Amino acid sequence: xxxxxxxxxxxxxxxxxxxxxxxxxxxxxxxxxxxxxxxxxxxxxxxxxxxxxxxxxxxxxxxxxxxxxxxxxxxxxxxxxxxxxxxxxxxxxxxxxxxxxxxxxxxxxxxxxxxxxxxxxxxxxxxxxxxxxxxxxxxxxxxxxxxxxxxxxxxxxxxxxxxxxxxxxxxxxxxxxxxxxxxxxxxxxxxxxxxxxxxxxxxxxxxxxxxxxxxxxxxxxxxxxxxxxxxxxxxxxxxxxxxxxxxxxxxxxxxxxxxxxxxxxxxxxxxxxxxxxxxxxxxxxxxxxxxxxxxxxxxxxxxxxxxxxxxxxxxxxxxxxxxxxxxxxxxxxxxxxxxxxxxxxxxxxxxxx
Ligand SMILES: *Cc1c(COP(=O)(O)O)cnc(C)c1O
Numbered sequence: 001x002x003x004x005x006x007x008x009x010x011x012x013x014x015x016x017x018x019x020x021x022x023x024x025x026x027x028x029x030x031x032x033x034x035x036x037x038x039x040x041x042x043x044x045x046x047x048x049x050x051x052x053x054x055x056x057x058x059x060x061x062x063x064x065x066x067x068x069x070x071x072x073x074x075x076x077x078x079x080x081x082x083x084x085x086x087x088x089x090x091x092x093x094x095x096x097x098x099x100x101x102x103x104x105x106x107x108x109x110x111x112x113x114x115x116x117x118x119x120x121x122x123x124x125x126x127x128x129x130x131x132x133x134x135x136x137x138x139x140x141x142x143x144x145x146x147x148x149x150x151x152x153x154x155x156x157x158x159x160x161x162x163x164x165x166x167x168x169x170x171x172x173x174x175x176x177x178x179x180x181x182x183x184x185x186x187x188x189x190x191x192x193x194x195x196x197x198x199x200x201x202x203x204x205x206x207x208x209x210x211x212x213x214x215x216x217x218x219x220x221x222x223x224x225x226x227x228x229x230x231x232x233x234x235x236x237x238x239x240x241x242x243x244x245x246x247x248x249x250x251x252x253x254x255x256x257x258x259x260x261x262x263x264x265x266x267x268x269x270x271x272x273x274x275x276x277x278x279x280x281x282x283x284x285x286x287x288x289x290x291x292x293x294x295x296x297x298x299x300x301x302x303x304x305x306x307x308x309x310x311x312x313x314x315x316x317x318x319x320x321x322x323x324x325x326x327x328x329x330x331x332x333x334x335x336x337x338x339x340x341x342x343x344x345x346x347x348x349x350x351x352x353x
Contacts, residue, residue, distance in 0.1 A: 013114040016317050025340055027331040028315040030153075030182075030292050032211035034263040034334075037256035040212075040249050047245055058235070060242040066254040067219055071191065076224035079231060080250075082241050084181060084205035084218030088147075089115055091201055091220060094233040095175035096121045100144035105134055107324055109149045109179060128155070132286070136163045140170035149179040151187050154317070154329040156288030158187045165190075168197045175226065177201045182290035184209035184264055185271075191221060198223045208291055209264055210253050217242070217250045267291050271332045277342050281349060296327045300352065308348040314341055 016029035060080050068075045081087035092115040096102050099122065104112045106125040116123040126138045132155045139146050146167060151158045168176055176199055178190045183204065191202050201222040207213035220230060234241065242250075253260070271288060278285060278295055285295040296302060305328060306318035317329040332338065 008118075010114070010118050013111045017315060019315060021313070023313055025314045025333065025337050027292075027333050027337065027341060028317045028329075029213075030208055030290075030331045031213050032208060032263060032267070032291070033332070033337060034211055034266070036211040036249075036253055037259040039252045039256045039259075043249050043252035044245075047248060052244060055240050056242060056244040056247060058239045060247045063217070063242065063247045063250045063254075066251040070254050070257065071221065073221060074224070077194065077221055077227060079220040079222075079227050079234070080242055081218050081220075081234070082246075083207060083213075083216040084179065084203050085111060086216075086241060087203050087218040087220050088112075088177070088179065089118075090230055090234055090237075091175075091177050091203065092116065092121060093119055093237075094230050095177070095201070095226070096145045098144040098174075100142060100174075102145040102147065103139055103143045104147040105149075105152065107132060107152070107155065108147075109153045109181075110319075112147050128152075132157055134159050134163075136166045136170075139167045143171070143174060145174045146171060146176045147179065148176070149181065150190070151182045151185070151289040153182065153290070154292065154319075154324070154327070155286070155294050156182070156290040156292060157286065158289040161188050161190055161193070165193060165197075168193065168200055172199060175199050175201060177203060180204045181208055182292075184260075185268060185291045186289040194222050198225065201226060206250060206253060210260055211263060212250070212253055215246045215249055215253075217246055217253075267332050270335050270338055273335075274330075274332065274338045274342070277338075278345075281342070281345060292329050292331045294327055294329050300349070302326050302328050305345070305348060309341070309344055312344045312347075314344050316341075 063080055064075050064078050067078050081090060101122040101124040102116065103124050103126055106127045113123060129135055134148065164178060180189055180202055183189050190200065194200050194202060201220050203218065203220045206215055206217040275285060275293055283295045283297050285293055302318050302325065306316060309316055
């Protein structure tokens with residue numbers, strides 16, 4: 001066995017581009033177009049560089065206690081990590097440790113299969129129905145665990161809480177992770193179910209609705225027993241995941257929920273206006289419950305639009321993958337960004353005639 005054979009080799013997740021050139025309209029990674037609350041700037045000014053010589057609080061208590069207050073939970077029901085990617089990775093490592101396959105949709109957040117491969121977890125990708133809907137019945141069978149993004153990415157489709165409850169009820173012997181990265185943009189959270197279902201883990205993030213992708217904060221909420229298992233794995237891997245500025249600034253984000261809600265309302269309004277304008281241009285799209293739209297044009301290949309927009313410095317997301325290669329995923333930006341996006345599309349459509 002040679003050197004190469006002893007190395008763990010993986011095909012990594014590919015995030016959306018973070019372009020270096022200036023003047024780009026960035027609608028490709030579902031970031032929030034609005035800055036975080038002014039309270040974050042104030043908290044930043046209070047940071048003491050001298051304290052950085054010390055390790056941060058390994059339990060990130062200041063952040064956890066603000067989360068507990070925000071959601072009316074006990075601190076023992078919350079786990080925080082370096083973005084929900086870190087939290088989800090820890091959940092995969094902790095909760096998916098059997099020989100049975102875990103289940104998730106064929107079209108969903110494309111990190112799930114990457115973690116399954118990385119941690120050598122057997123998995124099965126369950127096809128969404130022809131309307132890109134999750135069928136709860138498909139998840140009512142023996143398995144090693146379940147992961148559902150709700151609203152799903154990149155479709156933006158929401159699974160109602162009663163449907164999630166059916167999946168939870170049918171699978172008392174395995175952990176069901178509900179990844180709610182986009183729940184604040186129009187969905188009902190499964191969070192209230194954690195007190196009744198000891199197999200439910202709800203994961204959320206500061207990266208989208210809370211305008212703080214750069215701080216890297218995510219969190220899981222679940223029964224205290226599951227949170228303890230999760231913490232045990234984290235402390236076996238890296239005790240100090242959350243850095244001092246993120247703990248402080250993340251707590252400041254949570255102290256201004258009025259600001260967060262105002263930004264979310266603006267994004268929802270822009271989303272609905274953009275959806276209507278796109279339909280007028282002949283695009284086909286379903287209602288989205290997230291901060292992005294998943295769109296296709298019946299005549300024009302998505303790849304052509306993707307490239308045309310990019311030439312005009314407008315970045316959106318396109319995947320050359322089965323079932324979704326005719327779609328673009330477009331993040332909702334500010335009103336003026338979406339105006340620029342729509343006029344670029346109008347040009348592309350006219351040029352083609
Ligand atoms: C953005 C996203 C995440 C990860 O976000 P973090 O920035 O790591 O918190 C997780 N799941 C889904 C479905 C996402 O879209």
